[in-house]
Amino acid sequence: MTTGAPRTCLINGHIVTVDPDDTDFAPGYLLIEGSRIVALGPMADYRHADDVDELDCTGKFIFPGLVNTHTHSFQTLIRGVGEGLPVWEWFSQALDAVVGNLTVDDAERSAQVSALEAIRSGTTCILDYNYPHPRPGMADAAIRGFRSVGIRMILARGIIDCGDVHSTIINDTDAELEDCQRLINWHHKSDDDTVRVWVAPYTIFSTSRTAFSRAVHLARAHGTGITIHAATPSTLEAAHELFGSTDIAYEKELGALGSNMLLVHCTHLSPVDITTIAESEACVSHNPASNAYLGEGTTPVIDLMSRGIVVGLGTDGPASNNNQDMIAVMKLTALLQKLVHQDPGVISARTVLRMATMGGATCLGWSDEIGSLEVGKRADLIIVNPWLPNTVTFGDPVASLVYSATQENVETVVVNGRFIMKDRLFAELDVADILACAQLEGTALRNRSGLA
Numbered sequence: 108m109t110t111g112a113p114r115t116c117l118i119n120g121h122i123v124t125v126d127p128d129d130t131d132f133a134p135g136y137l138l139i140e141g142s143r144i145v146a147l148g149p150m151a152d153y154r155h156a157d158d159v160d161e162l163d164c165t166g167k168f169i170f171p172g173l174v175n176t177h178t179h180s181f182q183t184l185i186r187g188v189g190e191g192l193p194v195w196e197w198f199s200q201a202l203d204a205v206v207g208n209l210t211v212d213d214a215e216r217s218a219q220v221s222a223l224e225a226i227r228s229g230t231t232c233i234l235d236y237n238y239p240h241p242r243p244g245m246a247d248a249a250i251r252g253f254r255s256v257g258i259r260m261i262l263a264r265g266i267i268d269c270g271d272v273h274s275t276i277i278n279d280t281d282a283e284l285e286d287c288q289r290l291i292n293w294h295h296k297s298d299d300d301t302v303r304v305w306v307a308p309y310t311i312f313s314t315s316r317t318a319f320s321r322a323v324h325l326a327r328a329h330g331t332g333i334t335i336h337a338a339t340p341s342t343l344e345a346a347h348e349l350f351g352s353t354d355i356a357y358e359k360e361l362g363a364l365g366s367n368m369l370l371v372h373c374t375h376l377s378p379v380d381i382t383t384i385a386e387s388e389a390c391v392s393h394n395p396a397s398n399a400y401l402g403e404g405t406t407p408v409i410d411l412m413s414r415g416i417v418v419g420l421g422t423d424g425p426a427s428n429n430n431q432d433m434i435a436v437m438k439l440t441a442l443l444q445k446l447v448h449q450d451p452g453v454i455s456a457r458t459v460l461r462m463a464t465m466g467g468a469t470c471l472g473w474s475d476e477i478g479s480l481e482v483g484k485r486a487d488l489i490i491v492n493p494w495l496p497n498t499v500t501f502g503d504p505v506a507s508l509v510y511s512a513t514q515e516n517v518e519t520v521v522v523n524g525r526f527i528m529k530d531r532l533f534a535e536l537d538v539a540d541i542l543a544c545a546q547l548e549g550t551a552l553r554n555r556s557g558l559a
């Protein structure tokens with residue numbers, strides 16, 4: 108029985124499913140009907156059908172699409188701004204100079220470039236922590252930008268209503284929460300559920316207690332998620348000044364921690380904080396490149412996972428990375444843990460891949476639909492070509508992806524059953540034109556902001 112939707116079958120590839128049993132099919136087949144995976148298994152079980160388009164993946168690897176749990180798309184227009192500055196100066200000299208000057212067109216363009224970069228580096232789902240709102244319509248424009256490429260996304264609407272940081276984008280509390288509500292009403296689960304809307308108190312020093320509390324209730328009322336930068340050197344310092352406690356303790360006391368909460372960074376956690384997170388079932392987004400770039404330490408990934416805390420991976424914004432490449436983030440995740448623990452066996456490539464796929468999907472409350480290749484799930488996947496000088500010779504496909512591959516190995520990307528990039532080409536987009544426009548618009552933004 109078929110639905111009449113187009114059917115495409117990937118055949119002869121090495122399929123790494125990341126299902127609960129870590130099943131591989133080598134070689135295997137994977138049948139897509141409409142937006143979903145309707146069958147997969149070993150090639151020995153495959154039967155050709157005349158109404159199915161077949162794509163031969165001989166010699167290729169097929170993985171679930173990577174899930175980027177944290178970025179700030181607008182920063183594509185200011186990659187690398189403020190390099191080398193300590194974090195408070197980075198906020199004030201680099202980001203503060205820019206955020207108030209962003210236009211609605213900037214929001215759309217930067218999201219479009221972010222989506223292109225994500226797809227080219229194997230990411231099929233991305234959370235945009237979308238916090239600069241100097242004028243109305245910025246979030247809607249970002250959604251338009253992402254959707255013009257076709258990536259699955261969460262727009263996490265940032266909330267900034269107090270504090271000294273980012274003074275040009277502090278808005279009235281009611282206006283911030285009303286816009287969150289409007290965005291949920293308009294966009295949440297839209298476009299065949301490829302777009303979701305979350306709420307995102309920026310930090311404990313930029314979001315008032317009232318706004319934070321209202322955001323928690325709004326997320327619960329709509330069954331959606333909430334995310335905040337947490338347990339970083341700056342949030343911890345501010346929390347001790349403001350509340351005499353850690354920010355995790357404050358968030359617990361506020362009633363903000365639960366399974367729909369995604370805590371970003373968590374490089375500075377006390378043992379009590381770790382217990383609090385574990386008991387609350389909140390998840391953690393680990394952003395190793397950004398943590399290293401800003402000299403903020405690294406997340407105790409192994410400790411967190413040993414306590415049952417789900418850890419996903421993120422790039423953070425390209426002003427502190429300075430790209431949004433999840434393949435690079437996977438490698439860095441593995442290397443940093445080996446380095447910190449001085450133990451090469453402390454984390455495996457399979458564990459890192461699981462963090463970047465199912466871990467991310469769980470962090471985003473989306474693991475029932477994405478994160479692994481299983482019958483009934485959405486067809487979000489990547490086809491990786493290992494026949495390049497940086498990956499030949501290869502053995503285990505997972506180790507090849509995590510340690511040897513670069514984004515050049517990502518050949519084809521499918522989101523929601525749609526071939527967004529095929530053989531590294533975007534059929535419906537003029538990528539060169541988009542990048543040329545972005546370069547001009549980024550230069551104009553830096554000029555307007557006095558950063559040129």
Ligand SMILES: [Zn+2]
Binds near residue numbers: 178179336371424
């Ligand atoms: Zn961030």
